[in-house]
Amino acid sequence: MKILIASAMLLAASMSASAQSSGKIRVGLMLPATGTFASLGAAIENGFRLYVAENQGRLAGQEIEYVRVDDESDPAKATDNVNRLIKRDNVDVIVGTVHSGVTMAMAKAARETGTILIVPNAGADAVTGPMCAPNIFRSSFSNWQQGYAMGDVVAKKGHKKVMTITWKYAAGDEVVKSFKEAFEKGGGKVTEELSLPFPNVEFQALLTAIAAAKPDAVYTFFAGAGAVKFVKDYSAAGLKGRIPLYSTGFLTDGTLEAMGRDAEGIETTLHYADGLDSVRDKGFRLAYAKTFKSAPDVYAVQGYDAAQMLSVGLSAVGGDVKRKTELIAAMEKATIDSPRGRFTMSKNHNPVQDIYLRKVVGTENKLAGIASKALSDPGRGCRM
Numbered sequence: 053m054k055i056l057i058a059s060a061m062l063l064a065a066s067m068s069a070s071a072q073s074s075g076k077i078r079v080g081l082m083l084p085a086t087g088t089f090a091s092l093g094a095a096i097e098n099g100f101r102l103y104v105a106e107n108q109g110r111l112a113g114q115e116i117e118y119v120r121v122d123d124e125s126d127p128a129k130a131t132d133n134v135n136r137l138i139k140r141d142n143v144d145v146i147v148g149t150v151h152s153g154v155t156m157a158m159a160k161a162a163r164e165t166g167t168i169l170i171v172p173n174a175g176a177d178a179v180t181g182p183m184c185a186p187n188i189f190r191s192s193f194s195n196w197q198q199g200y201a202m203g204d205v206v207a208k209k210g211h212k213k214v215m216t217i218t219w220k221y222a223a224g225d226e227v228v229k230s231f232k233e234a235f236e237k238g239g240g241k242v243t244e245e246l247s248l249p250f251p252n253v254e255f256q257a258l259l260t261a262i263a264a265a266k267p268d269a270v271y272t273f274f275a276g277a278g279a280v281k282f283v284k285d286y287s288a289a290g291l292k293g294r295i296p297l298y299s300t301g302f303l304t305d306g307t308l309e310a311m312g313r314d315a316e317g318i319e320t321t322l323h324y325a326d327g328l329d330s331v332r333d334k335g336f337r338l339a340y341a342k343t344f345k346s347a348p349d350v351y352a353v354q355g356y357d358a359a360q361m362l363s364v365g366l367s368a369v370g371g372d373v374k375r376k377t378e379l380i381a382a383m384e385k386a387t388i389d390s391p392r393g394r395f396t397m398s399k400n401h402n403p404v405q406d407i408y409l410r411k412v413v414g415t416e417n418k419l420a421g422i423a424s425k426a427l428s429d430p431g432r433g434c435r436m
Contacts, residue, residue, distance in 0.1 A: 099355025199230030207238025400431030
């Protein structure tokens with residue numbers, strides 16, 4: 053009888069191990085599929101799926117199963133959407149999103165449930181600041197990194213008086229705040245901060261105010277379809293060529309074809325640029341173009357690296373996503389070989405990365421230099 057019981061136990065253990073090795077990792081993709089940021093969400097998902105496809109559809113030997121939710125860039129729907137992924141769909145990992153307000157709700161749910169969250173875009177400082185948690189990572193940037201890098205650049209160019217214009221929401225507020233921090237530290241002065249509600253694109257009155265004030269330069273933050281309209285309206289108002297326009301790279305990434313000649317010469321800061329001239333980036337760009345019949349942008353890179361980060365963690369635990377503590381420890385220590393250049397994780401789980409200065413030339417955001425080398429987000433308010 054004892055032999056039979058022992059045999060049964062061994063058989064059960066063997067079946068359990070077999071089930072684990074052939075199991076699936078359920079990844080919840082909570083990204084915008086409609087609205088202003090739809091194209092950004094598509095690029096992020098494409099990048100994530102490309103990395104998985106390069107590994108035969110598996111990470112650490114485990115098949116990846118996707119559960120997709122359109123977050124509609126609507127913070128009011130965010131809590132219900134993320135809880136559906138966690139409680140109904142039982143996902144192991146959540147990847148999302150673009151809109152900072154939506155991401156804040158996702159971070160809250162991740163903290164409460166311990167679900168691993170990888171943020172492939174939204175730069176809300178609080179996510180890796182006061183809302184930080186061991187299970188929350190970012191594969192993109194913090195708003196502080198993007199604004200601070202350009203504030204330093206604009207100050208060094210000798211501009212003294214700058215006006216800012218953005219949507220009135222978390223991302224816009226934080227990017228302007230960090231720009232102002234660096235710019236005024238460098239001797240400049242932000243004379244006026246203009247804003248309008250998201251996703252309003254009626255810019256004319258604000259552009260008229262800029263024309264009347266005649267600042268040395270304008271710093272802006274818009275993305276997606278709103279960015280296209282702003283750049284075109286800025287040019288139509290006669291400001292292009294008269295008052296230099298600076299921004300984070302999200303103004304011109306994924307939007308240059310639609311902007312056309314109106315974007316020519318705009319300088320931006322971002323953790324990715326066209327023409328990085330590395331073997332890793334060239335391979336990525338070729339693979340993406342072959343697979344999706346379009347050129348990749350920073351959003352695709354961030355999705356690709358989200359998958360890389362998850363792969364590092366899963367590889368450390370043999371594909372057993374339930375070994376969360378070890379998985380997280382591996383992600384914390386990882387050096388990610390990204391198309392943007394290698395980066396590591398800060399203590400608050402934000403990429404420590406080079407921020408590039410880019411200039412629009414035709415339909416490319418051409419590398420013009422490094423604005424900040426290995427810039428680390430300060431993680432203000434993070435307690436881990």
